[in-house]
Amino acid sequence: MAVLLNRRQMIGGLALGCSAAASPLVTPIAFARAPWEERLVVLILRGAMDGLDAVRPVGDPAFRALRPTLSEGGLPLDGWWELHPALGPLLPLWQAGEFGAAHAVATPYRDRRSHFDGQDILEAGTGGPDLMRLRDGWLNRALALLPGVEAETAFAIGREHLLILSGQVPVSQWSPEARLRLSPQARRLIESVQHDDPLFRDASLMAMEIVDELAAEAEEGGQAMMAGPAAGGGPHGQLADFAASRLRGETRIASFSLGGWDTHVQQAQNLTRALGRLAETILALKDGLGPLWDRTAVLCLTEFGRTARENGSGGTDHGTGGAMLFAGGALRGGRVLGDWPGLDEADLYQGRDLMPTRDVRAHAAWVLRAFAGLSRPDLEGTVFPALDMGSDPGLVL
Amino acid sequence: MTFDPHLAAIRFGTGLSPYLPPPSSIEAMLERLAGPDVAARAIPAMSYTEALAIERAFAQANRQARNGETAAIRAAARAERDRLRRLVEPTRLAQFRTVLARQVASEDALRERLLLFWANHFTARPKTTVAGILIAPYVEEAIRPHVAGRFADMLTAVALHPVMVAYLDQARSIGPGSIQGRQSGRGLNENYARELLELHTVGVGGGYTQEDVRQLALLLTGVTVAEGQTVYRPRWAEPGAETVLGRTYPAEADLATVQAVLADLAVRPETARHLARKLAVHFVSDAPEERLVEALAGEWLASGGDLLAVTGALLRHPAAWSPRKDKVKPPVDFIASALRALGLGADFLLPLGFRETRRLLANPLAVMGQPWQDPPGPDGWPEAPEAWITPQFMAARIDWAMNRPEEMQPDLPDPRDFVRIALGPAAREEVIFAAHAAERPSEAIGVILASSDFQRR
Numbered sequence: 001m002a003v004l005l006n007r008r009q010m011i012g013g014l015a016l017g018c019s020a021a022a023s024p025l026v027t028p029i030a031f032a033r034a035p036w037e038e039r040l041v042v043l044i045l046r047g048a049m050d051g052l053d054a055v056r057p058v059g060d061p062a063f064r065a066l067r068p069t070l071s072e073g074g075l076p077l078d079g080w081w082e083l084h085p086a087l088g089p090l091l092p093l094w095q096a097g098e099f100g101a102a103h104a105v106a107t108p109y110r111d112r113r114s115h116f117d118g119q120d121i122l123e124a125g126t127g128g129p130d131l132m133r134l135r136d137g138w139l140n141r142a143l144a145l146l147p148g149v150e151a152e153t154a155f156a157i158g159r160e161h162l163l164i165l166s167g168q169v170p171v172s173q174w175s176p177e178a179r180l181r182l183s184p185q186a187r188r189l190i191e192s193v194q195h196d197d198p199l200f201r202d203a204s205l206m207a208m209e210i211v212d213e214l215a216a217e218a219e220e221g222g223q224a225m226m227a228g229p230a231a232g233g234g235p236h237g238q239l240a241d242f243a244a245s246r247l248r249g250e251t252r253i254a255s256f257s258l259g260g261w262d263t264h265v266q267q268a269q270n271l272t273r274a275l276g277r278l279a280e281t282i283l284a285l286k287d288g289l290g291p292l293w294d295r296t297a298v299l300c301l302t303e304f305g306r307t308a309r310e311n312g313s314g315g316t317d318h319g320t321g322g323a324m325l326f327a328g329g330a331l332r333g334g335r336v337l338g339d340w341p342g343l344d345e346a347d348l349y350q351g352r353d354l355m356p357t358r359d360v361r362a363h364a365a366w367v368l369r370a371f372a373g374l375s376r377p378d379l380e381g382t383v384f385p386a387l388d389m390g391s392d393p394g395l396v397l
Numbered sequence: 398m399t400f401d402p403h404l405a406a407i408r409f410g411t412g413l414s415p416y417l418p419p420p421s422s423i424e425a426m427l428e429r430l431a432g433p434d435v436a437a438r439a440i441p442a443m444s445y446t447e448a449l450a451i452e453r454a455f456a457q458a459n460r461q462a463r464n465g466e467t468a469a470i471r472a473a474a475r476a477e478r479d480r481l482r483r484l485v486e487p488t489r490l491a492q493f494r495t496v497l498a499r500q501v502a503s504e505d506a507l508r509e510r511l512l513l514f515w516a517n518h519f520t521a522r523p524k525t526t527v528a529g530i531l532i533a534p535y536v537e538e539a540i541r542p543h544v545a546g547r548f549a550d551m552l553t554a555v556a557l558h559p560v561m562v563a564y565l566d567q568a569r570s571i572g573p574g575s576i577q578g579r580q581s582g583r584g585l586n587e588n589y590a591r592e593l594l595e596l597h598t599v600g601v602g603g604g605y606t607q608e609d610v611r612q613l614a615l616l617l618t619g620v621t622v623a624e625g626q627t628v629y630r631p632r633w634a635e636p637g638a639e640t641v642l643g644r645t646y647p648a649e650a651d652l653a654t655v656q657a658v659l660a661d662l663a664v665r666p667e668t669a670r671h672l673a674r675k676l677a678v679h680f681v682s683d684a685p686e687e688r689l690v691e692a693l694a695g696e697w698l699a700s701g702g703d704l705l706a707v708t709g710a711l712l713r714h715p716a717a718w719s720p721r722k723d724k725v726k727p728p729v730d731f732i733a734s735a736l737r738a739l740g741l742g743a744d745f746l747l748p749l750g751f752r753e754t755r756r757l758l759a760n761p762l763a764v765m766g767q768p769w770q771d772p773p774g775p776d777g778w779p780e781a782p783e784a785w786i787t788p789q790f791m792a793a794r795i796d797w798a799m800n801r802p803e804e805m806q807p808d809l810p811d812p813r814d815f816v817r818i819a820l821g822p823a824a825r826e827e828v829i830f831a832a833h834a835a836e837r838p839s840e841a842i843g844v845i846l847a848s849s850d851f852q853r854r
Contacts, residue, residue, distance in 0.1 A: 114524055120774075132566065132588045134774050159764045159789075161773045173789050178764055180792040182799065186840045189831040190795060193848040196827075199725075199786050200849035207792035311463070312471075 038295045038330055038371040039247045041254050041285060042139065042164060042364075045278070045302040046119060047261030050316050051323025052308065052354060053271055055101045055336060056082045062343035066309045070267055070316075081336050086275035090282060093327060098293075099282070100333030102324045102363050102393070104341050106304060106356035108386070113318035115262065118303030123164035125361055128386025136167030138361075139253060142368055142383045143169040155246045157239050157256040165255055172251075176238040180211045217245055240281045244288020247296070261302060265313040282327045294329035297367050297396070305354050308343055321354035324363055330371075330397055337363075337393050362389045370396035398715040403821030407854045408722070409680065409712065410506030412734030415810070415818050416742075417504055423712045429505040430545045431705055436503040437541065440743055442495045443488070445534035449625045451488065455481040455527045485527050487751040490759055492533035493769050497758070498743040500733040511544040511708065512536070513729070514679050517777040518672075519555045519597065521564040522770075528563075531625075532770050535560035548672070548702035549663035552597065556659055557652075559622045565589035565775065572618035572635025585635075590614035592775050598662040600671030605642055612639040616658055619650055629655075669697035676711060678780055682723040689716040720823075722853035725782040728765035730854075731794060732758060735846050738819040739806050757801055764793035786852075794852065799843030812841030820850055 053070055057063050059080030064071050074082030075091055083091065093099035108127040109118050121131060125138025143149050144167070151170045156162040159175035182190065187208065194200040236258055243254040258281065260274040278300065286293050305322025321341070327333065341347050341355035349355040365379040365387060380387045405426065406412060406419035413419060420426045429435075458481060461474030500509045516536040523529040539558040543551035555561050562568050570586035571578045578584060590613040594605050619634030620627065634650035644661060646654050662668060673693035677685035689711075696710035711717055726734060736746070749757070759769055766785060772778045779785070803809055816824050816832040828848050835841035845851060 116522070116524055135776070161766075161768075161771070163773060166773060173787060175764060175789055178789050178792045179796050181796065183836060183840065185834075185836050186799065186844060189835055189840070189844045190847060193828050193831050193844060193850065197849035197853075199782055200791070200852070203786045203788050203791035204795065204847075207788040207795070210788060211792065 036252060036372050038297065039252055039254075039289065039292060039328075040367065040371055041243060041247070041296065041298040041328075043278070043281065043298060043300045044119070044123065044162075044164065044255065044257035045261050045274075045300055046257050046259045047115065047263075047274075047302075048118070048304050048306055048318060049261040049274070049300075049302040049322060050263060050267065050271060050306040051101075051103060051105075051302075051321070052305065053267065053316070054084050054087065054275060054325065055103060055323050056084065057103070057340065057343065058082045060340070060343045062345075066343060068310065069314055070310050072268075077336075084271065084275050086272040087279055089276075089279040090327070093282070093286075094334050097332060097334040098286075098329050099325070099327045100331065100335050100337070101326065102337040102358070102360070102395075104321045104338045104354055104357045105324050105360035105363065106321050107360055109304065110320065111350075113304060113320075115303060115318075120163060122301055122303045123162070125164075125364075125384045127359070127361070127384060130385055133385075134163065137162070137164035138364070138383050139165050139255065140167030140169050140171065142372065142374060143167075143171070143253070145374055145378050145382065146372055150250065152246070152250045154253040155243065155251045155255075157243050157246075157254055160257065162255055162257070165253075172246075174210060174242065176214075176235075176242045178207075178211075180207055182208070214242070214245075234277070234280075236277045236281045237284050240284035241288055244285055247289060248292065263306070264311070264315040264317060267310070267315040270315075278325070286327075296328040297330050297371070298327040299364060299367065300325040300327075301360060301364070307352050308348050308354055309352070319353035320349045321356035324360050326363075326395070331367075331395055332397050337395070358390065359387060361387050363393060363395060365389050366392055366395055398718045398720075400712075400718060401720075403823065404718060404720070406506065407734075407821070408717075408724075409510060411500045411503070411509055411730065412506075412737045413818060413821055414737045415740045417502075417737075419821075420507075423709075426507050426712060427705070427709050430507055430511075430708065432505075434508065434541070435505060436499040436509065437537075440495055440498050440502070440747070442537045443492060443530075443534055445531065445538050448488070448530045448534045451481060451484060452527050452531060453625055482527065485530055486755075488530045489533070489769070490751055490754045492530070493759065494746045494749060494754060496533065497729075497733055497736070498746040500730075501736045501741065501746065502743040507708070508544060510680075510730075511704075512541055514676070515540050515544055515551065517772070518675065519551075519561065520772050520775055520777040521560045522772070522775075523560075524563055528560075529770070531560050543704070545705040545708070546703075547663075548668075548697075548704055549660045551704070552663050553656055553659045555597075556593070556655070557620065557627050559625055559627045562589075562620060562622050562627050565592050567617060567620055568622040570614060570618055570621075571633045572615060574635050574637070575618060576632040577630070578633070578635070585611070585614050585618070587611060587614040590617055593662070596776055598671070599642070599665055599667035603665075603667035603671060609641055613641045613658065615639050616641060616646055617655060620652075620655060663702045664698070666694070666698060669694040669702070673697055673707070676707070680711060680724070681717055681719070683781055684723075686716045689714050723782075724780075724854050725785050726852055726854055727778055727785060728762050728767035728790075728794070729769075731765070731852060732762065732797070734851075735798065735802065735819075736805070738815070738846075738851075739802055739842075740810065741806055745805065757805060761793060761797045761801065764789070765797070766790040766793075782853075795843070795847040798846035799840060802842050802846070803839040809838050809842055812838050812845065815842060816845050819845055825850060 056074050073085045076082050090099045107122050109121045120134045123137050124134045126133055151172050154165055154171040156165040156173040159177055165171050190204055194204050239256045247254055263270045289296055304320055306316035306319040310316055339357040341357050361384040365384055368374050400423050402419035458474045458478035462471055462478050465471035465474050503509055535558055539554040565588045566586045567589040571583045573584040587610055591610045595601050615635040616639040619629050629652045631650040638648045639646050641658055646658055674690045677689050692714050693707055693710050696707050700706035812832040816829050828850050831844045832841045
């Protein structure tokens with residue numbers, strides 16, 4: 001019993017641990033490499049990003065009438081589409097084919113338009129009769145189907161609970177907000193009191209290791225900052241920098257969220273700020289990943305779109321169809337994917353929202369298929385229940 | 398493997414205190430639990446009615462802000478809406494302080510532990526940010542009165558509480574063959590029926606089928622929410638009799654049928670077994686001894702789901718007193734027991750401001766992995782020690798233990814005394830040594846609180 005318990009605790013400590021391969025506690029035996037090299041970052045945009053404002057269908061004759069004050073200053077892409085000016089910093093990526101969008105997409109969630117339910121369903125990846133079965137996240141179910149997965153293969157970043165990565169497969173989590181200020185003596189004492197309890201000992205040591213590593217990286221980064229462009233200060237910059245630091249190592253999947261998208265009022269200002277942070281986040285990932293950027297996909301998912309018409313407060317309300325932004329050298333960007341449903345009154349969903357023409361989960365599924373080799377039945381049954389992936393949108397290069 | 402007062406306070410209470418003596422016996426613990434709810438009287442909580450008034454006022458202002466007839470009405474409504482929105486987080490954290498103060502100050506700490514256990518069992522989350530202020534009143538009014546009462550009463554109070562009815566979408570479920578269903582074309586939502594079986598009563602291995610779920614969902618139609626109150630609408634109720642787990646319920650569309658199925662589910666052997674195991678896992682070990690689970694399930698059935706009797710069976714069982722501490726305090730319990738050991742009580746917590754509460758308590762809780770009343774899903778917080786003691790969460794515990802106590806209690810106790818207060822006579826030599834060897838008192842306190850000795854129970 002005692003042996004079993006220790007073994008279980010030891011496994012738990014390892015499984016939930018970080019930098020396990022580098023830990024002095026563990027001999028580097030069973031550390032199979034992750035079965036693929038591509039990096040996947042899933043950004044959850046909490047609050048419902050207005051896809052029609054981020055990537056504007058100015059070629060649609062109905063667009064400007066629906067958005068009398070929310071269509072100024074766009075950056076022309078191809079005559080039909082314009083990019084929101086706050087995404088200007090990503091224009092070079094667009095031109096290089098490393099940034100793009102899939103439009104008129106949605107999860108299977110309809111009609112209630114609640115952020116909480118919408119985000120849960122987005123992260124759970126559910127569909128069909130089990131839409132509300134919110135037990136685990138689709139990234140975790142995908143990990144469960146893959147060989148050679150270690151705790152460090154996937155990283156949930158930030159202090160929030162990320163449903164998208166939670167489930168049976170142990171993943172790692174760290175928040176750049178986590179602090180651990182210890183004097184050398186306090187550190188020694190912590191080590192000594194935890195010594196006989198493997199669960200606490202391993203977690204404490206690994207925490208100290210990560211903090212040391214981050215401190216060392218911050219020092220290097222501080223010097224690099226002098227030379228190069230700033231990678232975006234603020235919490236989103238920290239999240240992106242930390243994600244990049246993990247993805248440079250054994251991590252293959254990272255996820256975190258960005259807020260500030262619920263633009264019911266003064267969308268012109270509020271969305272500019274949120275998109276500006278998103279652009280900084282993507283650029284920080286690109287900077288941090290260096291040559292690995294060529295093997296990276298960043299998917300920006302949001303719970304639903306917003307109303308086609310702007311409201312009386314210079315904003316938009318909860319809608320249905322929206323856009324998925326994507327970036328990364330592993331993807332074929334520089335274009336807008338999707339079947340455009342049109343914006344005429346009769347084309348709108350319930351006369352108010354952009355009509356979804358594709359399940360947003362299909363795009364994520366095609367990326368997982370290309371990156372990790374998951375089979376279509378697994379993707380359409382287990383990872384994304386009741387999904388029809390449809391034809392390959394050619395998202396991955 | 399027998400009663401030990403210090404172990405009793407740590408494993409079945411909210412920890413040791415320099416002022417509050419540990420329980421003197423199992424009988425004394427049960428007597429308190431059977432008696433009046435002293436802590437709730439001493440530290441009153443906000444009522445559902447009071448919280449609902451804020452939530453309703455917000456909803457109304459929100460509607461007016463959009464649809465008000467004139468610009469002036471809309472502007473005034475916007476201002477009112479924003480004022481009410483700013484009340485939400487301070488209100489939620491005031492509710493948090495109330496719950497924490499009872500944990501920290503009560504001599505009847507077993508009641509507070511049972512409250513958290515059952516509140517977690519019947520997890521409900523808000524559908525909107527503003528509705529977050531309704532969760533604590535839901536726990537206070539549907540769960541707290543029944544922690545030493547009958548499970549059937551708790552189950553019924555929960556099932557008919559507007560917060561639960563809304564959370565698991567019962568509020569939107571309409572019998573497809575009902576008057577409303579035929580007129581509107583809207584239909585059944587099985588979410589609550591499924592969780593009622595899988596999570597709340599018989600459990601995932603409870604031998605029910607998809608058809609049982611559907612039949613139960615049909616039986617529950619009619620129960621919905623209007624203006625934040627539970628109502629029964631016969632026009633929404635599916636006509637005809639329903640059969641759930643082999644028992645057929647009358648065709649009458651009324652609340653009595655709903656109450657009957659809940660009363661039956663509460664005392665089924667599968668429910669007894671599911672909850673006996675869950676209690677043993679929560680209080681004793683993730684792999685509890687079979688005889689302990691059997692004893693609790695047996696008492697459940699013998700007493701008809703009397704939670705005082707079942708709790709008594711738990712405390713009286715030798716397996717409950719194993720000196721090995723297999724469980725880890727979740728963050729809320731960790732913080733509560735640390736405050737209690739530091740001698741901080743209700744007089745410290747209740748007057749604490751919003752910002753201090755956030756900085757000293759609520760934010761650290763979130764970084765430790767347990768944001769206040771925001772569990773990941775309807776199955777509540779995890780039980781496994783491995784889920785709580787991860788590098789990030791451990792770092793947050795250590796950092797809090799090292800830095801916050803001194804801010805909250807400038808007159809820190811002498812660490813050499815504190816190690817005995819916090820850990821009792823069972824304190825290990827390594828921890829006693831560390832208490833003496835630290836460079837500063839705050840570091841010594843930090844090491845003691847961060848030690849697995851203090852964090853386990």
